[in-house]
Amino acid sequence: MAKLSLKKLTKSYGKVEVLHGIDLEVDDGEFVVFVGPSGCGKSTSLRMIAGLEEITSGEIWIGGRKVNDLEPKDRDIAMVFQNYAIYPHMSVRKNIAFGLWNAPLSKAEKAARIEEVARILDMSELLERKPSQLSGGQRQRVAIGRAMVRNPAVFLFDEPLSNLDAQLRTQMRLEIKKLHQQVGNTIIFVTHDQVEAMTLADRIVIMKDGHIQQVGTPEDVFHAPANTFVAQFIGAPSMNMLNVTGAGDEISLSSGIKMQPGRQTQTGQPLLLGVRPDDLSVDDQNPIVTGKVVVREPLGSETLIYVSGPQGEIVAKVPGKSGVKVGDEVKLGATPEALHFFDTETGDALV
Amino acid sequence: MTAVSDTSELPSVKAETVLSARSRKPANLGQILRWLLLFLGGLLMIAPITYMISTSLKWPHEIYNVNLIPEEPTIENYTYVLEDGRFYLWFVNSIIIAVITTVSNLFFDSLVGYTLCKFRFPGRYIVFIAILSTLMIPTEMLVIPWYMMSQSFGWLDSYWGIMFPGLMTAFGTFLMKQFFESVPDDFLEAARIDGLNEFQIWWKIAMPLVKPALAALAIFVFLGNWTAFLWPLIVTNSVEMYTVPVGLSGFGDEVDVAWELIMTGAAISTLPTLVVFLIFQRFIIRGVVMAGLKG
């Protein structure tokens, strides 16, 4: 178990730089999730940590060792692939045993390790099967088992749940989390699914276009997004964004409404006001948005309403029993703490 | 194939699905007709082979008669060919040569095909085109340089001399390259992380995944070497080193060819290839199925 640090890590394919200097410190035993849209560089970073991709510049340190030029097998890591990469011609036992290829263990010790891992993953009875006789979830478990048996300093997961159906995904997510709590290794987990990121991570690394946008706990990135990208990427439905203009301790919305955000703004400064659908309440005393409900999506305990007004369309999450109907005029407001302000130009959050 | 007992646990085994998806309804008239036509077609396909066997059972004076059943069937030709002690030697020579060449091709063609498919290195495209271009030169043009080479290295009239030109083929390399395309890189990377070196990755992971293609290649190479004629003829000096086709050509001379003996020899020498085919054919079908299942 060890710390992992990335220092000014870059990656270029020919003349095209796709990763622009990533700096990150991961603590021992931490569960870090890389999240971002496809092409953001998260998988590339992971593969560079694994040693499958060459490092263009920068350094990677695992457990106090610079591993830039080490073979994957010498980096003290294990990896779980998106499509599991379970060898179809070998039994589950052999697949798991492959994780111990280079381990300086006796046959008996290896066998014991395999049994142990199978027990933890609850698949002792599957050991003699071939992968083609396993369900998707079981295959996933084998892939994890193969990684676990190595007992590495760092676990690397490359979108391991994306091939599973929704129900199984939730279930496996839980299992991975439990597993982490049980074994306590450092985990780097790559996904494009923000829910997965939120539910699993100790810390989330949000990436876009080869840059880290923000690093923080799920609460941090949800409640204090560093910029509009993070704000909109994390949370579902996405954060509503409104164009506003600053005027001292007051701002004016395009709808003409004026309100006090509880902070100072420069007069005439164009700003983006972000507010999460969850933070909006109907019939607020100090509405920031008014409009007609055009679409209603009941989710059971909550209902999403899409409100169209002079400021455009925004979405709000209201209690399931609120009784708002399509066509209703609603006034939506939020507490000042729930409002986020961003620079229109840079998209950075204004603190 | 052993049946999978617990079919409820088979959500995504596509190959099986494909096979069982094909109609397994009770036969209707159309299917019976289809079967009959295919059977007739098959009989037409083997008609020349039937005549080969028929001729091998005829006396020389009868071989030009059209009748399929010999008037006086005889196994004299078989006795003659098989009693000729040399035939066994040729047979053994041919088997040794075909087997070793096949193994060599399976090894090297896949190694090169794999390298060309899965590695990125300077010169890769040139190597591929260069190897492919060797398909373009007919053997007839190469035998003289080969002979001179064999002579200066002392390979004449030896197994090695007969085998060396066929130890690797561009056809096999290309075939294997195509099949390795369908092996996902993840498998190889997983093995890399597990600590296998590149050779082990190829041998332990990639090769088993293309087993069926290897079977197809095996049949192909075996057949090719079993029937090779020109080079074995040129490179051998002694009757004891002949292969079956070279030996059989001795049944013809300046003015005459003993066709009934050629037919007999051909009939006998088809047997090993038939065995090889029967052993490997099921892998071919299965193999390409797996390869075709790529993403």
Added chain:
Amino acid sequence: MSAYKRLSIRQKQIVWAWLFLAIPTLFYGLIRFYPTGTAFVISFQDWNLLGERTWTGLSNYQKLWNDPVFWKVFRNTFAYLIIGTPVSLVISFVIAYHLDKTRFMHGFLRMLYFLPFMTSAVAMAWVWRWFYQPVPIGLFNNFLASAGIPQIAFLNSTTNALPAVLAPAVWAGLGFQVIIFMAGLRAIPGSYYEAAKIDGVGWWTVLTRITLPLLKPTIVFIVVFSSIGFLRIFDHVFNMTTNNPGGPLNATKPLVLMIYETAFSSFDMGYAAAQTVVLFLILLLVSLLQLWILKGDNS
């Protein structure tokens, strides 16, 4: 070893790649390219195989250009390609398509179709030659004669001989193509067919809109290799026409047979080498063209 450890991932890949290629490179260099290079050199020389080689510049190529036999042979070679490839493609597909839908004694039927691929070309050429003879020994003409139809001169004809010689070549190669096609057919996921069944489309539409497009890689593979095969056709032609190699008035002579005769009957190695170079260029051109099409297919 430590030097190796200092290499980057990419450099290690290069090291491994060339390590794997080391023996094959040596092999191809020595056993294929060196003789090929020799052939190119000899094409500019005069050599009767037994005596000295003398430089003659381009005269072998000039001779080739002015040789009516060469142009006849050139046309024949392309005739084999242009007739043989599509015919064998269509027949083998039809057989494979129906064989694929047949379960009863499937393995046996498949073997019937594959058997010709395994039998000696020399023996089979004789049987076919014999089938083609006129009355009283020719099987085909006996049928015709008993039906009161005039005989057909199959081999002793300048027009019929080429297709007659091509037929056994197609016949012998059919089994291999059928197997490849069946493998390709098996690889098409059944769900496509199920979807089509639900949509209620006819078999023709299924064939042309689903089966054939999805079979494209298989078809391309077969086309590439059967083209090379037909451009290099030799065994069947040679054995079918041993007493008059290349048929009456060169009606069936392909380029490889001309090369063989020039080299080993006339011992004009320089001229044979020039023909080889031409064949090489044709084959390379055709193959690269097809590979190019294959590539365009993938993107």
Added chain:
Amino acid sequence: MSRYMKRMALSGLTALATLFGSSAMAVEIEYWQYFFDARVDAMEQLIEKFEEANPDITVKMTHFPYADYRTKVAAAIPAGEGPDVVQLFYGWLNDYIEAGLIQPLPQDAFDPAVIDAEFFPMVQAMKRDGSYYALPTAVRSLALFYNTRLFDEAGIENPPATLDELVETAKKLAKVDGAGNLTQVGITTGMTAQDHHWWREVLVRQFGGDPYSDDYKTVNYTGDAGLDALNFYVGLEKDHKVTQSGFMDEPQAAFKGGRAGMHIDGSFRIGSLNKVRGLKWGVAELPAGPDGTKSNYSSYWVNGITTKAEGEKYDAAVKFLQYLTSDEAMQLWLDVVGELPAKPSVGLIEENASDPTFGPFIKGLEYANTTKFANESAQRQAMVDMVARIDIEGQDPAESLAAAAAEEQKVLDEYYKK
């Protein structure tokens, strides 16, 4: 087990003996010929006798399938492999001399004057600049084979003696079915077999011509004689309808199958005809021409000493070749292989000349000619194409003849220009 096994065991023993025995001092020379049971048998007997007489010399024979014997020799020689004494077809001699592969036979052992006098005259084709380069043990000639059963059926008493009789006899022998398809031919034809020799050296001469002039460097059959000969030949099929080119694939197959009354072929056919059960046949001299001219064609395989043989091997090779061209060897070759002795003194002894089978061939040798080929297969092809153009494309014989002559002349020019 079989005689081959014995033969192999024997050769293995001999090899061992050579390795360990006192005969390690012996000179070993290598001999190559093409593989044919009777030839190999005969040669083995000759070698055995030779080695008996010359205990200090061993001869190692290697043989290859006929189909590619020439290719094989051609591949081996440039690489410096090969025999000390080699058997080659007489038509290849020029190539071998030009390439410096064989050396002239020493005049003291093979006096040209003696050979001129003792051998059949056509052997002189092996002489260059006053020296012989190779000599045959045996020679072959053509004759007319006829099926005695079919002759009896058709009520024919004697084989035809002239070309006119040939046509008449053939007419009686030919049979057609209801549809007019030939089911039995009077005489076989096929330029691809022996007919090109018959046409060139026999028919052209019999119609008053000379196929070549200038020591076979110039084609000379374009005149009337050539045209008459050609018209006669194609007339057999076109006018008289007594034959069909390529009937039953190959002429000898038709004759062996009992579906041909007559067949012109070489003496080398005797052996294989003897093996056909139930076939009764006779041999006659080739029919004479319109003016009674007799002619025949002779070919032969010769043995030469390669340039590889030097020193004691050369001496041994000379001795071996002397033995191969001795009277004893010739008679043995005739008995075992059925090929005719190359010397009249052996061949024309009463016993051989009156032999019902060998007789007509041996008599033919007296007036036989030998074509000096520059490129046998190319020159044969010219003949084959000449007839094919008339048969298949309906070309006028005169035109086809001219085209064939031009084609063949090109082959000759190309060869002799060097």
